[in-house]
Amino acid sequence: MPDLATLKKISHGGAPSTFGHVDFLAGLTLARGRVHEFCGPARHTLAMMAAGANGPFGPPILWITPAWHGAQFHPEGMAQFVSPARLILVRARRTEDMLWAMEEALRAGVVPLVVADFPTPPASLTHVRRLHLAAESVGAGRAPLGLILTPAQGGAPGVESRWHLAPRHSPGQTGWRLQRCRARMAPPQSWDLRAHPQATGQKEGRHVEQSTGSNRWYLHTDAARHSPTD
Numbered sequence: 563m564p565d566l567a568t569l570k571k572i573s574h575g576g577a578p579s580t581f582g583h584v585d586f587l588a589g590l591t592l593a594r595g596r597v598h599e600f601c602g603p604a605r606h607t608l609a610m611m612a613a614g615a616n617g618p619f620g621p622p623i624l625w626i627t628p629a630w631h632g633a634q635f636h637p638e639g640m641a642q643f644v645s646p647a648r649l650i651l652v653r654a655r656r657t658e659d660m661l662w663a664m665e666e667a668l669r670a671g672v673v674p675l676v677v678a679d680f681p682t683p684p685a686s687l688t689h690v691r692r693l694h695l696a697a698e699s700v701g702a703g704r705a706p707l708g709l710i711l712t713p714a715q716g717g718a719p720g721v722e723s724r725w726h727l728a729p730r731h732s733p734g735q736t737g738w739r740l741q742r743c744r745a746r747m748a749p750p751q752s753w754d755l756r757a758h759p760q761a762t763g764q765k766e767g768r769h770v771e772q773s774t775g776s777n778r779w780y781l782h783t784d785a786a787r788h789s790p791t792d
Contacts, residue, residue: 581698581705584674585615587740587755588781593722593747595705597668597693599683601716602726604738607643609677609709614644622650624667626660626678629653657681661689668693668708671700679711683718690720715743722746730754740781753781 581595600608613623637646654660664678710718723745730739737756
């Protein structure tokens with residue numbers, strides 16, 4: 563178990579490039595060996611998009627939830643993003659147990675993605691630093707990815723990046739507003755995220771940038787903008 567002196571030495575200059583990155587959405591990536599935060603009303607959808615970015619099937623995903631929340635996954639709703647068979651569900655009795663389970667899962671390195679659905683952002687920077695260290699300890703080539711899900715605007719301290727997703731549907735069009743609120747190596751930015759035109763029967767727009775690995779979602783560049791307040 564790392565001591566406080568080790569925790570204080572953790573780098574804040576960005577994730578080591580040797581850990582690599584995970585394809586996220588249409589040209590966006592998430593650094594391996596680090597913990598990222600997904601927040602907003604559609605944070606669960608965003609996590610499933612990340613899990614299924616290279617197709618719905620793949621290695622297992624460890625998903626940690628609070629036992630005192632009654633919400634359950636809907637397999638048919640999940641299937642459009644990721645196969646429900648990939649999920650290993652952990653129900654923790656306390657927030658401290660959620661942090662412990664996530665840290666141990668990241669350190670074990672047996673699954674490439676660990677998701678923890680927190681009712682409120684972890685308040686301690688030390689907690690997040692421990693998660694970073696656990697993910698980094700696996701080493702290059704196998705370092706897992708950690709995702710913290712938090713409500714509203716999030717706010718977990720020390721995360722590698724923070725992303726916000728909110729629904730922006732319209733008649734005949736499934737869509738969301740994606741915001742990169744903060745990242746160590748990239749500026750704040752926002753996009754419109756929409757379903758693949760072929761999936762909805764619509765014609766492809768000229769502002770489409772590129773599709774995700776699963777060819778289901780598009781980031782539309784006509785909505786992309788830089789803003790320090792996003």
